[in-house]
Amino acid sequence: MTDSVQAMATRYFRHRENPFLSELVRAARSGRHRGEDLSADDAAGALHLVPDVRHDLDRAEVTLIEAVLDRGWTWEQLGAEYGNRSKQAMQQHYRRRGGKRSWPGKERPPRAESPHRLTDEDLDPADVAKVREAISALLATAHDVAETHTVDGVWTAGEPILEEISTVGLDPLPRLEVACRTAAKAIEDMVVAGWERRDPGRSERCRQSWTVRLEDEIRDLASWLDREPQGRPLPRADRPVTVGTTTAERADHVEIAAEDVEQVREAISLTLARLEAHRAVVDQIIDELRRRQAELS
Structure with a gap:
């Protein structure tokens, strides 16, 4: 050529x-x-x-x-x-290249069940259904939030897919927080129940460890702070409280309307009771550690 x-x-x-x-x-x-x-x-x-x-x-x-x-x-x-x-x-x-076929993988020997992993037999089908429902709600809410856009700084979106979330009546991002917490709680409940079913009394034995008890209290307190106080008329700032005609935070004090006083008192009492309960557990842990410290002296 x-x-x-x-x-x-x-x-x-x-x-x-x-x-x-x-x-x-x-x-x-x-x-x-x-x-x-x-x-x-x-x-x-x-x-x-x-x-x-x-x-x-x-x-x-x-x-x-x-x-x-x-x-x-x-x-x-x-x-x-x-x-x-x-x-x-x-x-x-x-x-x-246009290939469409598939080939079965080599047969693998069955994996030995680990004592540190839950199996299907350990899980209650009702708990599994709750997890599936919570995850479906989370995915639906995430999609809803992703499709949301702002107009003049205001969140706008279509109707939430699940009634449980729509009744909350919150903006898209708080709805997503609610869905995340719900899914996490459902998974935690399923796992705890699964271990208790496999090994009755396990939860109580675990709570003999002060680290587990403290972790439970911290998690419970954080969950409560995310949920309960937000809807209660509680003074937030460390300022003197006075009774007046409106309920509002002022520059140097917090004013509580006379008709709200009883409701605020009740909210404070409930909050104190909750915090006292958590403090009791923390005090028990402090006493326990002090005893261990004294035993080593």
């Missing part, structure tokens, strides 16, 4: 004549003698043959891959042999 197009192509193919390109050129020459130069029209004609040839080549590659896998090779073996690809890369290569 002496024409300029073929000479240039030969250089691109590492200074050797490429038989595949030669076949395309031969088909495009349409009966011309070998010594005749290849025109631009001839090269364009050869170019038009490429898509069909590429399709045939892809089908040939897919067929060969399938033949190898049908004879017992794994994706890992094939990938290492064919371009030093990983299993995932080899599978992607096969799919990109």
